[in-house]
Amino acid sequence: MTKVYDTMKLRSYYSNTYIPYTQRDIEKGNRGKKGSSVPWGKIFIMVVALAVLVAAVAVTFIFVDWQTSLIVLAVLVPIYVLLYFYRFLYIVVKTAPRDIKALYCYVKILRLTNNFSKRDMTMPDIFHENVKRHPNKPCFLFEDETWTFKQVEDFSLRVSAVLKAQGVKKGDTVGVMASNYPEMPSIWLGIARVGGISPLINTNQTGNTLLHSINVAKCDVLIYGSEFETAMDEVRKDLSPSLRLFKFTRRPLNTSSDSVKVAESPTDFTHLLETTAPAPWAKAESEGFNGRLLYIYTSGTTGLPKAAVISSSRMCFMASGVHFLGSLNKNDVIYCPMPLYHSAGGVISVGQAFIFGCTVALRIKFSATAYFPDCIKFKATAAHYIGEMCRYILATPTAATDRQHKVRTVYGNGMRPTVWNEFIKRFGIKKVVEFYGATEGNANILNIDNKPGAIGFVSRIVPAVYPIAIIKVDEDTGEPIRNSKGLCQLAKAHEPGVFIGKIKPDNPARAFLGYVSKEDSEKKIVRDVFSRGDSAFISGDILISDELGYLYFRDRTGDTFRWRGENVSTTEVEAAISRVADQRDAVVFGVEIPNNEGRAGMCGIVDTDSSLDLDKLATDMAKDLPKYARPVFIRIMKSMDMTATFKIRKVDLQKEGFNPSTIADKLYYFDPKLNKYVSLGPEEYEKINSGQIRL
Numbered sequence: 001m002t003k004v005y006d007t008m009k010l011r012s013y014y015s016n017t018y019i020p021y022t023q024r025d026i027e028k029g030n031r032g033k034k035g036s037s038v039p040w041g042k043i044f045i046m047v048v049a050l051a052v053l054v055a056a057v058a059v060t061f062i063f064v065d066w067q068t069s070l071i072v073l074a075v076l077v078p079i080y081v082l083l084y085f086y087r088f089l090y091i092v093v094k095t096a097p098r099d100i101k102a103l104y105c106y107v108k109i110l111r112l113t114n115n116f117s118k119r120d121m122t123m124p125d126i127f128h129e130n131v132k133r134h135p136n137k138p139c140f141l142f143e144d145e146t147w148t149f150k151q152v153e154d155f156s157l158r159v160s161a162v163l164k165a166q167g168v169k170k171g172d173t174v175g176v177m178a179s180n181y182p183e184m185p186s187i188w189l190g191i192a193r194v195g196g197i198s199p200l201i202n203t204n205q206t207g208n209t210l211l212h213s214i215n216v217a218k219c220d221v222l223i224y225g226s227e228f229e230t231a232m233d234e235v236r237k238d239l240s241p242s243l244r245l246f247k248f249t250r251r252p253l254n255t256s257s258d259s260v261k262v263a264e265s266p267t268d269f270t271h272l273l274e275t276t277a278p279a280p281w282a283k284a285e286s287e288g289f290n291g292r293l294l295y296i297y298t299s300g301t302t303g304l305p306k307a308a309v310i311s312s313s314r315m316c317f318m319a320s321g322v323h324f325l326g327s328l329n330k331n332d333v334i335y336c337p338m339p340l341y342h343s344a345g346g347v348i349s350v351g352q353a354f355i356f357g358c359t360v361a362l363r364i365k366f367s368a369t370a371y372f373p374d375c376i377k378f379k380a381t382a383a384h385y386i387g388e389m390c391r392y393i394l395a396t397p398t399a400a401t402d403r404q405h406k407v408r409t410v411y412g413n414g415m416r417p418t419v420w421n422e423f424i425k426r427f428g429i430k431k432v433v434e435f436y437g438a439t440e441g442n443a444n445i446l447n448i449d450n451k452p453g454a455i456g457f458v459s460r461i462v463p464a465v466y467p468i469a470i471i472k473v474d475e476d477t478g479e480p481i482r483n484s485k486g487l488c489q490l491a492k493a494h495e496p497g498v499f500i501g502k503i504k505p506d507n508p509a510r511a512f513l514g515y516v517s518k519e520d521s522e523k524k525i526v527r528d529v530f531s532r533g534d535s536a537f538i539s540g541d542i543l544i545s546d547e548l549g550y551l552y553f554r555d556r557t558g559d560t561f562r563w564r565g566e567n568v569s570t571t572e573v574e575a576a577i578s579r580v581a582d583q584r585d586a587v588v589f590g591v592e593i594p595n596n597e598g599r600a601g602m603c604g605i606v607d608t609d610s611s612l613d614l615d616k617l618a619t620d621m622a623k624d625l626p627k628y629a630r631p632v633f634i635r636i637m638k639s640m641d642m643t644a645t646f647k648i649r650k651v652d653l654q655k656e657g658f659n660p661s662t663i664a665d666k667l668y669y670f671d672p673k674l675n676k677y678v679s680l681g682p683e684e685y686e687k688i689n690s691g692q693i694r695l
Contacts, residue, residue, distance in 0.1 A: 053080055091460050095548050098449050099459045105324040113316050117508060122284040122312045123293055123354055124193040127153065130357040139353050140182040141361040141378050147182045155183065157278035159190025162269070165276060170195025170285050173217055177201035177224040180340050180364045181250060185350050187223060192293055195285040199295035199307055200341035203228060209305065211235045217295050217307045217516055223248055223269055289313050290508050295516060296343045296439050306520050308440035309513035310347060317509055318343065318444060319351025325446045326411045326433035328382055330357045335380035337363035337371065343439040344412065349384050368392040372427065375405040385412035390423050395583045403428045411435065417453030418579045436553065440524065441537050442512045443468045443501025445551060454550040467510055470497035470543055478540060480526055488529045496544045496554055500526065500536040512537045561590030561599040564628040568601055573629050577603055580620035581612065585640045588631060589654045594689050603631035604653050606640050614668060614677040632695050633658045634668040634677055660685055669695065
């Protein structure tokens with residue numbers, strides 16, 4: 001049976017206002033019955049008012065004349081419309097400019113991609129168009145180096161020549177594990193030209209996770225940077241004997257004919273590049289515009305990483321969406337400290353160079369203190385962020401460089417709304433382009449008009465036109481809630497629902513490529529969505545919309561837990577705690593207590609210098625969070641394990657629970673009698689489990 005939740009007003013950290021939301025009783029077959037969401041009262045009043053309007057016109061027509069009846073009609077119809085549709089008209093006036101702009105940009109995206117599709121161009125072919133237009137324009141800036149478009153293509157042509165000489169052919173899988181230097185995307189560009197598919201290996205991976213990533217992609221060849229030789233040595237003995245490994249050592253290529261070089265081994269990829277002439281340019285021997293180009297791995301916050309398929313068409317849609325809707329242009333210099341093995345940096349930001357001819361400034365690893373100084377150094381006009389980066393940057397001491405940069409636009413995903421306004425105010429950013437979308441998904445949304453906290457929008461005027469939707473789901477299981485016909489239901493304003501992208505296999509823009517594993521792909525598809533036989537990609541992310549259609553991230557399915565009969569959003573609590581604790585890293589999850597229903601909230605919070613005031617934390621949390629959402633347990637940590645995209649790994653913390661005998665960190669629990677957090681030791685732990693201490 002579907003759960004019924006009371007209407008609640010939770011403090012939304014998305015906009016620092018109260019957003020009411022309701023999950024109504026939508027059990028199978030209840031529509032139109034008591035407790036349903038059909039507004040029969042309003043409908044009755046509208047029918048009566050319409051009847052009065054018709055009667056007034058009829059009376060004047062019969063007893064006066066037809067001209068007077070027309071005047072009455074002309075007066076009453078606008079009044080009727082204003083009285084009963086004023087709210088919709090207000091929404092139309094407020095959102096029409098936004099929707100029209102989005103539609104115009106979407107048409108530009110379709111024109112661009114249709115042009116590439118008709119000529120069946122893949123990324124090396126698209127990039128070549130930019131090389132012809134401006135061969136000497138900077139493509140990548142890195143440290144003190146400048147790589148022009150021609151230099152990038154020449155390097156990639158050497159890669160193509162080496163791989164062809166090594167027998168790599170169309171359809172082969174050539175993994176790339178390299179750092180954020182210009183050679184990394186240049187290598188996979190060369191692989192794509194000979195028809196290979198490039199899994200971009202997460203450079204933080206080691207051991208079984210690295211082994212899994214290589215195997216799940218079924219790599220035939222792997223090119224790895226010499227900086228990762230230790231990691232490769234650890235798994236070398238477990239790799240398939242058929243896998244060929246090539247080590248790339250970053251150095252200026254010495255390609256002079258009179259230079260005699262001795263290779264470290266036959267698998268020295270740098271030596272092969274130096275001793276092999278570039279292949280002549282030719283159209284890519286690939287699977288075409290809609291064929292496989294890259295495999296991008298999910299972050300692996302839970303479970304082992306999955307390899308998502310990226311085609312040239314998918315890369316174009318992702319990059320062009322940010323480009324057009326984010327008001328970027330070909331003259332922009334874009335600062336990107338993001339890992340190039342993920343879709344954010346390696347597809348969206350690299351795509352700005354490869355597709356639109358922008359200049360992209362790269363950095364090996366993100367640094368909060370170097371972010372805006374780097375923007376000044378590279379004369380960046382736009383910059384990329386992700387995850388918690390903006391919070392880390394905001395936590396740095398104020399400096400003269402805060403406003404000496406030329407960055408007008410920042411784009412990315414995951415900026416917490418609690419730091420949004422402070423960030424743009426301190427650093428003088430004119431526009432924040434927050435976007436949302438899964439690497440493996442088939443749809444993305446974008447905030448195009450600086451709405452604080454919003455990750456995108458859906459039109460309230462013509463919602464059916466959009467390829468995305470928010471549907472009602474059971475927040476515990478993540479399963480869609482269906483109506484009496486067995487179809488999914490759209491979530492209303494202020495009602496949480498899961499983000500879906502409608503699948504149309506014959507439309508490259510709406511096709512779902514999923515993962516390399518067909519089994520994993522099938523798990524991300526929901527069928528019989530709005531009509532029998534249709535399907536959609538289901539993200540698993542819970543979003544909520546406001547009256548104007550702006551969408552806000554709420555939680556991931558499974559990250560919400562119940563305590564004291566209420567749903568607790570971990571994301572909301574994390575944001576609130578981080579805000580009142582001077583932007584410290586915080587992770588929230590639910591833990592089980594014997595003989596207690598649901599899960600009690602627990603928060604792991606980083607305190608490196610023992611400066612956290614727990615009494616003040618408790619007081620400040622009480623101002624922002626309802627009682628049931630405040631963590632029962634606190635775990636003080638020196639550091640927190642995160643993914644490369646700043647997603648906190650909470651699975652292990654959740655398994656460890658609140659047992660002081662197995663946890664070295666300091667633990668505290670909230671004593672309701674003292675109204676404060678007190679130390680949690682073995683004795684208190686036993687009393688909590690036995691019920692002697694009631695929480």
